[in-house]
Amino acid sequence: MTGDVSADLTGRRLGNYRIDGVLGRGGMSVMYKATDVRLGRKVALKVIGQHLGADAEFRERFVDEARNTSAIDHANIVPLYDFGELDGMLYIAMRLVDGSDLASLIGGSPMRPDRAIGLLEQVADALDTLHNRGLVHLDVKPANVLVTSRESAREHVYVADFGLTRRGATGHRTRGGDFLGSPTYAAPEHLRGEPLDGRTDQYALACMLYACLAGRPPFQGDVQTVIKGHLNGTAPPLSRIVPALPSAIDDVVGKGMAKSPNDRYATCVELVTAARKALQPDPARSAPMAGRHPVAVAHNGEGGPVHPYGQQPGPQPGQSGQPGQQPPAGFGHQSPYGPPGAVPQQYGAQPQGMGMPPQGMGMPRYGPPPGGGFPPAPGNKGGGKAWIAWVLAAVVVVGAGIAALLIFTGGDDEGGTEPADQTSTTTAPDIPVGPGSATGEPTGSAGETSGNNAPPTSIPVVPGSGR
Structure with missing residues (x-):
């Protein structure tokens, strides 16, 4: 053989x-x-x-x-x-692992970030176990990562090819001149023949992370071009090759591929953990700014937002209790000057749900306080125009009341009766009044008699005569 x-x-x-x-x-x-x-x-x-x-x-x-x-x-x-x-x-x-290697899974196309991280975190844990025992793999590459899905619910990884592993190794070639490892994923100290440790494998793991996310290794070309890239070059940023990736992953890969081992992560697991965090959505983009509180947007006039200058006059939609009662703490209540750093609402802008009732809701549940009074206007001028409507309504009501009072009072003083001392300037016609009145003279004023006439049985009362 x-x-x-x-x-x-x-x-x-x-x-x-x-x-x-x-x-x-x-x-x-x-x-x-x-x-x-x-x-x-x-x-x-x-x-x-x-x-x-x-x-x-x-x-x-x-x-x-x-x-x-x-x-x-x-x-x-x-x-x-x-x-x-x-x-x-x-x-x-x-x-014998019934599956494929990571090189075949990459296949020249970027992998999904979550899948790549799920595979590489298993690789990182295996490498750290080797390093804790003083061993260095020295040939970490996708072809030596075996992946199978027939042994568990998720894809399971096996790190293989430990024939080159050594303790306290130095150099990168045998006496015959053969390079130990793959130049495509070799660390600078490995290529220079310097002392090696677990951080040498971490560099190769960072290169493998790059290959999974970009679909290609960090440096391409012939062997000499690749070696020069590892020694002195800088790999193109991942976020430029795959725009969907966040720029934070560039910093993680850059630290894992640092030229000096002292500038890399302490362990391989730490590298992959940082990569997972960098690939997650940034929570700061969805978190509220400091000093601000989220306010629900009203729909169809219900649940109107809290005004930045405090409680509006009158009852609030959805608020129970007596008019003017403050809502319980933690339920839409804010200080009279709004939350720290809040921007005042533009003058004259009426928030939805405040002032007049919204369409379809009818009149407010509670009216003005008993006694006909009106709530005081807000002390801050920038709080809206609801208080002006209340004042104008009060003026109209009071004015209408005064006008009605004057009309009815004047009608009583100027009734249809005449004054007592009013006299007529017109000469009364001669009217025969019975016996003894041949002269045709009137009988005179009430209470007087004329000639032989009998005294009257009653005394006529002249309206307005004062009797």
Whole structure:
């Protein structure tokens, strides 16, 4: 059997593993679907080329970290079953995940932010577990993130390919000159051959977050162009590539991809948590401004807004109790000068539901206070014109009353009777009045007799004579 990783080993045996087909290929290894003939279970078998196995430093690191990684029990780290060397080739047998990798899910198009965050937060938790044990993955990329939806209600993530993980690693190449990792997601210190730690994986995770949201990695082009971008360049802002994304995500990715490890987040989980917060709608846009209170808008004249200068004269719509009674605290009540920072209503603007009753509601439930008085006008001139209507109505009513009183009183003094001393200037005609009146003279004034006439049995009363 040859140790060339370019050769297809399908149908052959590698120790106790029967190779059934190719799952994927990389620059240094090939992933096969295989069967453990001893246990009868399906596994993913990663085979590393002979040229890397010949590097003593690489072999030592591979064996050491394979042992450490296989001892980690984490829900988002793919379990390692076995590792070893056969026919000059190093191999690792791990759990076969029935699903796809994150690279296939991205597929050159942006993912939904909520889905991307839901997947990457599982990756972040797995990486922090490795880092707490002093291990560094060094090859965090979408192709090494396996996603399945057949094991739980939500998409479950497994971080795979720990063959390059090492403790206290420095450098980025083997003695043969092979780069350990993927330049597309490699941190600057990784490319420069400087000491590495968990923040190196965090940089790769930030690049992967960028790829999920943009549908492309932060730097594109040939290998040299990509390396220069990681060392000295700045990735285009995510909000420019995908305008629907908020600009806050640019700051999160920028900090995760900081050139210096000291400028990045403390953990991978902290990076993804900040990204989730940045992608959520800004609550400040919907929150009321300081010092202001939301006021319900009236519909059809009901529930009119509270006037900024305090309670309006007369009963308020929907308010119970006696006229002038103040509403209970916390129920539309404001200070006479309005809430702090409130803008006074424009002079003369009458809020809906105040003053005259709205159409369809009839007269107000309560009229003016007993006794015919009217509520006092508001002390602030800018409170509207309702009080002017009350004053004008009072003037009209009082004026009408005075006019009616004068009319009726004058009619009594100028009745239809004449004054007592009023005399007639017209000569009365001669009227015969009986015996003894041959002369034709009148009998005289009342109370007097003439000639031999008998005295009258009654005394006529002349109206207005004062008798």
